[in-house]
Amino acid sequence: MFTNKKSINNKTVKKKSIKKKSASKKWKTTLILGGILIATAALGITAIIFVNRSSQKDMSMAFDATDELYGMYGDQIQVEKADSFASGLCVTSQNISLEGVSASKDAKEALFDLDHEKVLFAQGIHEKAYPASITKIMTAIVALKYGNMDDAVTITEGSLNLEEGSTEIGFQVGDQVTMDELFHGLLIYSGNDAAMAIAEHVGGSVDQFVEMMNQEALELGATNTHFVNPSGLHDENHYTTAYDIYLMLKEALTYEHFVEVTQLSVYNLTYTRGEETLVSHLDSTDQYLTRQVTPPKNVTILGGKTGTTSDAGSCLALISQNAYGEPFISIVLHAPTKSVLYDNMNQLLARINS
Numbered sequence: 001m002f003t004n005k006k007s008i009n010n011k012t013v014k015k016k017s018i019k020k021k022s023a024s025k026k027w028k029t030t031l032i033l034g035g036i037l038i039a040t041a042a043l044g045i046t047a048i049i050f051v052n053r054s055s056q057k058d059m060s061m062a063f064d065a066t067d068e069l070y071g072m073y074g075d076q077i078q079v080e081k082a083d084s085f086a087s088g089l090c091v092t093s094q095n096i097s098l099e100g101v102s103a104s105k106d107a108k109e110a111l112f113d114l115d116h117e118k119v120l121f122a123q124g125i126h127e128k129a130y131p132a133s134i135t136k137i138m139t140a141i142v143a144l145k146y147g148n149m150d151d152a153v154t155i156t157e158g159s160l161n162l163e164e165g166s167t168e169i170g171f172q173v174g175d176q177v178t179m180d181e182l183f184h185g186l187l188i189y190s191g192n193d194a195a196m197a198i199a200e201h202v203g204g205s206v207d208q209f210v211e212m213m214n215q216e217a218l219e220l221g222a223t224n225t226h227f228v229n230p231s232g233l234h235d236e237n238h239y240t241t242a243y244d245i246y247l248m249l250k251e252a253l254t255y256e257h258f259v260e261v262t263q264l265s266v267y268n269l270t271y272t273r274g275e276e277t278l279v280s281h282l283d284s285t286d287q288y289l290t291r292q293v294t295p296p297k298n299v300t301i302l303g304g305k306t307g308t309t310s311d312a313g314s315c316l317a318l319i320s321q322n323a324y325g326e327p328f329i330s331i332v333l334h335a336p337t338k339s340v341l342y343d344n345m346n347q348l349l350a351r352i353n354s
Contacts, residue, residue: 088117090246096122101347104340107313108242108333111348114250115326121348125242126224129333132307133167133190133285134240134317135232137248138213139198140187144255146212147202149180158206159196163233168193169269169280177271187258188267189282190306192231199230206230220247234309242331245317249304249329253319262303262319265289286316293342296350298323314341322352 090112098121103109108129111121119125155175162168169191171177179201185194196206203209210227217225222244228235252258269280287293288301295301304318313334320328330348335341 089250090114090117090119092119092122093126094122095124096120098351100351103332103344104335107335107344108331109344109348110242110246110329110331111351112246112329113326113352114328120351125246125331127241128224128239129241130234130238130309130312131232131240131245131333132234132309132312132315133192133232134245134305134307134315134333135227135230135238136186136190136195136307137245137252137305137317138216138227139195139230140183140258141248141252141255142209142212142216143179143183143186143198143202144257145216147179147198149178149183149257151179151201153177153179153182153197153201155193155197156200158200159193162192162196162231166192166231166233169282171197171271172273175271175273175278177269181269181271183257184261184264184267185269185280185282187261187305188264188284189269190285191282192233195229195231217244217248220244220251222247232307232309232312234311242333245331245333246329249317249319249331253327259303259319262305263289264303265291286318287338287342288318293346295320296346296353298353299349302327308338314338316341316345318345318349320349320352326352328352 096119098111101109101111101121103123108124108127109121110119110123110125112118113120153176155171155173155177157173160168160171160173167190169185169189171193177197179198182194182198185191186198199206199209203212206229209230213227213230214225217223217227222240225240225244226237228238232238265284265286267282269282271278271280284290285306286301286304288295289303300321302319302321304316307315313336315333315335317331318329320330322328328349330345330352332341332344332348335344
């Protein structure tokens with residue numbers, strides 16, 4: 001009996017041992033399976049993160065307006081553009097036609113509906129163009145952002161005698177004028193001497209001011225733009241696009257003083273020369289404001305900037321409102337004559353009440 005019992009006990013012990021081994025085996029299996037599941041989950045999370053990052057990278061190209069980039073930083077910035085940048089902007093990469101609008105062959109033209117964030121018309125708006133004095137929109141932005149309108153400025157030799165035919169207010173070396181008076185001369189009369197004086201005062205030098213202009217353009221997303229001077233006098237390396245001008249003008253609208261000044265048709269600019277106080281009467285270069293050209297019915301011109309050189313042609317960037325007070329930006333670049341410029345602009349303006 002004892003032997004049998006011992007035998008039974010031995011069997012019992014063996015069975016218990018088997019159960020322990022079985023349990024150990026199951027635990028190891030569980031650990032292995034758990035590890036596989038954790039690894040799989042980790043891979044899944046990694047995959048999700050990768051997909052999300054890939055998706056974000058793909059989305060960043062959604063605002064890729066054109067394959068042809070002229071800006072010196074264009075290739076660097078292009079891949080960094082994100083959806084958030086396009087938020088609040090009118091965006092298109094294609095030409096857009098509009099009934100009743102027929103642009104000149106070589107002109108770059110656009111009509112932007114600001115409230116509805118829509119491009120209503122577009123022809124060549126991402127193509128390289130010379131901006132002429134429309135450059136002064138960016139000069140004005142940098143002056144307002146970094147300058148003080150109450151500062152007194154002394155006119156230097158570097159602000160004068162720019163080139164034959166240059167539009168100048170008529171300052172002489174040593175004249176004293178406030179930044180605000182220069183600002184009016186910059187935008188109303190498009191004085192190149194005013195642009196240079198502002199640049200020297202705000203930037204410390206013209207070259208440094210131009211660097212500030214280019215940096216500001218980059219921050220606005222105007223990557224197809226490169227400036228070499230604050231006035232817009234022609235240079236092969238001084239260029240932009242109609243779309244980039246839209247970005248600049250939209251930014252300028254955030255400065256109340258810019259809007260106030262660009263609405264003026266005339267201005268008496270005051271400065272001093274020694275003990276003498278001088279006044280220069282300035283007429284706006286915008287023929288809508290001087291009433292030489294009449295806009296379409298129920299269109300209010302709020303201002304903007306003109307530009308003309310032999311290489312740039314006749315150019316105009318405008319802010320306007322329709323009968324309901326809705327704002328629009330319209331741009332015409334490289335029109336062959338001023339007459340064609342205003343005819344083409346009126347075609348665009350006629351559509352803002354449609």
